[in-house]
Amino acid sequence: MTDHERSQLTPDGEARREAMLDELVGAMQRVHHGRRIRRRAGRTSVVLGVSAVVVWTVVSQMTQLTSEPRELVREHQPEPVPDNTPTDRPSWRDVHRTGLVRAVSDDELVTLLAQIDRPAGIVRSEGEIWLTNAVTDAELGLTPPQPADPSTM
Numbered sequence: 001m002t003d004h005e006r007s008q009l010t011p012d013g014e015a016r017r018e019a020m021l022d023e024l025v026g027a028m029q030r031v032h033h034g035r036r037i038r039r040r041a042g043r044t045s046v047v048l049g050v051s052a053v054v055v056w057t058v059v060s061q062m063t064q065l066t067s068e069p070r071e072l073v074r075e076h077q078p079e080p081v082p083d084n085t086p087t088d089r090p091s092w093r094d095v096h097r098t099g100l101v102r103a104v105s106d107d108e109l110v111t112l113l114a115q116i117d118r119p120a121g122i123v124r125s126e127g128e129i130w131l132t133n134a135v136t137d138a139e140l141g142l143t144p145p146q147p148a149d150p151s152t153m
Contacts, residue, residue, distance in 0.1 A: 009017060104112065106122050113120050113135055120133040134140050 110120065110122060113131075118133070118135040118140075120131040120135050123130055123132060
């Protein structure tokens with residue numbers, strides 16, 4: 001028996017083969033249609049998700065720009081500190097001895113530094129402030145003064 005003879009089907013077999021082919025074609029069309037739908041839904045959900053993130057980011061940035069700025073720095077009025085420094089010649093040692101610190105203006109600072117033989121100017125540039133010369137004992141390489149013994153005061 002040859003392959004050609006085996007492929008010959010009876011009329012009932014031929015009808016059954018056609019029915020099976022129709023079922024198979026229908027099943028494959030449903031599978032491919034479902035895949036197409038799932039792919040489109042997946043792509044659409046990705047696009048919607050990315051769009052939602054972009055819109056949320058833009059809206060949150062715009063609300064930050066349009067909202068009024070919060071008060072970050074409060075006005076601080078320094079409390080008055082009694083001036084207990086000696087009037088003849090102030091020195092750094094007075095601060096160590098008395099424990100008091102006095103707030104001075106820029107002009108007063110330059111004058112006080114000149115009085116203790118450590119003249120310096122004040123430079124302000126790009127938001128920073130510094131003195132033109134070394135004025136502290138550490139900067140000058142001097143040994144810091146020892147705090148006075150409280151029992152002798």
